[in-house]
Amino acid sequence: MAKGGGPSKKTIEKEKKKTIEDKTFGLKNKNKSKVVQKQVQQVKNAVNQIHDKKAKKEAEEKEKKRMQKLLEKQREAELKSLFKSVDDKKKPEEEENQEEDDEEDEQDMFDQIEEELKNEEDMTIEEVVEVERSKIVGGTPVTFESFKKWKEFKNMQKVKEEEIKKKQQMESFKKSGAGLSGRDLFEYNQSLFVDDEEGDETVYVKPEDIDESLFVEEEEEQPESQDQGAPEEYDPATWKDPNKTPKTMLTDYQSTVLKLKPVDHAKFEQVSNTADGFVVKCVLTNLNKEFVTQIPYRQKKTAEHNAALMAYNHLMSLEKK
Structure with a gap:
């Protein structure tokens, strides 16, 4: 086949040769007789x-087909x-028409809502609920x-x-090898945390956390206490009766006035x-009260x-009250 799609020159020559041989088949003296050679030449020419x-x-x-295809492509372009x-001209018109349609649809929607609201004004709450419920499609009634x-x-x-x-948390703690914090343990099992009825309910205060305004209040009350014969602070150097110390006074009062047994007397803890000194509390067990210096x-x-x-x-x- 030739590049253009038709038969090649070699093929054409073969066809010619075969046609000539077919046409001159049976002729005698092809190479000797001039008449025969002339006939053969005429056949070849034909x-x-x-x-x-x-x-x-x-x-x-x-070539005609090629030109026709070329013209068709040109016409198509x-x-x-x-x-x-034409489409470029139509686009703005279509967009404008679409905007107008959207505005009309929106206006229709507002008109419909306004009409529904007017109708609902004349309806009871139960009727409104039923109308809204009827708008719900599908669903399971509750x-x-x-x-x-x-x-x-x-x-x-x-x-x-x-x-x-909780199980995942425990497995995680086991794998990590870390112990549970108090908060984690409380969240895991709150029953482990039970208040001890016999626990110490004393609130301990550090000396540096003491409010200094309390001393001012004591100083203001001091004259009244002194008038009543009750000193506010014990100092061994200035105490008037060394044989009647505050501890002795308290013990005597509990024994003679309150009639308490020694086991129920005040306890000191x-x-x-610290470097500044000692802070002590006195516990009155009969009154369940504590007094901290x-x-x-x-x-x-x-x-x-x-x-x-x-x-x-x-x-x-x-006693005075």
Whole structure:
């Protein structure tokens, strides 16, 4: 085959040769007789002429088809260009028409809503609810029983999720080798945390956390206390009766006035011991009250006497009331 799609020259020559052989088949003395050679030459010329005309015709038809395709492509390109320009002109018009349609639809929607609102003004709440409910498509009607079952299911689901979460936390702690914090343990099992009924309910205060305004209040009340014969602070150097210390006064009052047994007498406990001194508290078990010295003292015994003095003054105030 030739590049253009038709038969090659070699093929054409073979066809010519075969045609000539077919036409001159049976002629005698082809190479000797001039008459025969003339006839053979005439056949050759006729065959060549026929084949040349055929080849020319095929070439012309091929060229005609090529030109026709070229014209069709050119016409198609022109039509596309023409339609494109028309479409470009139509787009703004279509967009404008679309905007107008959207505005009309929006206005229709507002008109419909306004009409519905006017109708609802003349309806009761129950009627409005029924109208709105009728607009809902599909769905499962909710009753008290169905809601109750749903609620129980959600609660069970929540409990299971919490149990799974706790197990995952415990497995995570086991794998990591780290211990549980107090908060983690409380969240895991709150029953482990039970208040001790016999636990110490005393609130301990550090000396540096004591409010200094309390001392001002004591100083303001001091004249009144002195008038009543109840000193506010014990100092061994200035105490008027060394044989009647605050601890002795408190013990005598509990024994003679309150008629308490020695086991129920006041108890003294050390709260702190710092570089500034001792802080001690006096506990009145019969009243379930505690009195903590508000300032530290260098001597523990001095701190105990001052705590006892606070307790004694309190008992005196109760007696006067």
